[in-house]
Amino acid sequence: MSENLPFSPPFQRLRQLALAALDALLPPRCLGSGKIVDAPGMLDAGFWGELAFVSAPACVCCGLPFSFAVAEGSLCAACIDSAPEFDKARAAVVYNDASRQLILDFKYGDKLHAVDTFLPWLRRAGAEMLADTDLMIPVPLHRRRLWQRRFNQSALLTRAIARDTGLPCLPDALCRKRHTVPQKGLSRSERHLNVRGAFAVNPRDAGQIKGKRVMIVDDVFTSGATLNECARILKKAGAAEVFVLTLARVTREEF
Numbered sequence: 001m002s003e004n005l006p007f008s009p010p011f012q013r014l015r016q017l018a019l020a021a022l023d024a025l026l027p028p029r030c031l032g033s034g035k036i037v038d039a040p041g042m043l044d045a046g047f048w049g050e051l052a053f054v055s056a057p058a059c060v061c062c063g064l065p066f067s068f069a070v071a072e073g074s075l076c077a078a079c080i081d082s083a084p085e086f087d088k089a090r091a092a093v094v095y096n097d098a099s100r101q102l103i104l105d106f107k108y109g110d111k112l113h114a115v116d117t118f119l120p121w122l123r124r125a126g127a128e129m130l131a132d133t134d135l136m137i138p139v140p141l142h143r144r145r146l147w148q149r150r151f152n153q154s155a156l157l158t159r160a161i162a163r164d165t166g167l168p169c170l171p172d173a174l175c176r177k178r179h180t181v182p183q184k185g186l187s188r189s190e191r192h193l194n195v196r197g198a199f200a201v202n203p204r205d206a207g208q209i210k211g212k213r214v215m216i217v218d219d220v221f222t223s224g225a226t227l228n229e230c231a232r233i234l235k236k237a238g239a240a241e242v243f244v245l246t247l248a249r250v251t252r253e254e255f
């Protein structure tokens with residue numbers, strides 16, 4: 001679990017204290033626009049307006065929002081074509097310029113405190129699934145990428161929700177067996193092949209997954225290939241149901 005922490009505990013504590021001291025001295029700023037706001041973690045009204053929160057109607061399985069009215073319980077074309085391995089996926093916001101900026105700053109810009117802003121969005125988007133969840137598991141990063149980035153954004157989000165809901169979290173239950181090339185630029189079928197066999201269930205945790213309803217959490221649902229593969233492996237290990245909760249969702253076929 002310690003490898004998922006951005007800093008070793010003493011340094012993390014020092015860093016938190018330094019940030020708290022800075023917060024006391026500097027006015028809080030919007031995570032997106034940098035404009036001064038009333039409280040830490042708040043977004044200014046202009047930037048807030050650029051975010052598109054996912055709302056009904058949406059595919060009952062993968063959560064893809066529809067731009068037209070559909071009958072309740074409708075599936076999108078992709079889910080009809082090929083049923084995903086996960087049972088249900090939901091996302092808080094549409095992946096657009098504004099949410100992309102927030103997520104890139106969170107992942108690469110050291111804005112880890114953005115988790116506090118994202119938590120209520122995830123809680124709302126995942127409310128229905130969370131009520132049926134027994135166990136939370138993050139999507140793992142390969143060690144090489146973890147070393148480059150210093151923390152796993154999926155683990156950070158998962159732990160925040162687990163703490164908030166009181167649900168148990170198995171931070172190392174899924175592991176990467178091999179490094180995968182970045183999915184960007186690959187076609188849908190290439191993405192599925194790229195991640196096929198890339199994950200495994202940690203034998204130590206396998207017994208705790210059997211028969212459980214598991215939720216996996218990540219920052220962005222792009223083609224769903226990685227999340228689908230994680231779900232396949234968890235189902236193979238005996239998970240009764242697998243839910244997917246992400247901060248953002250790509251809604252067009254442009255990755």
Ligand SMILES: [Zn+2]
Pocket residue numbers: 059060061062063064075076077078079080
């Ligand atoms: Zn769908």
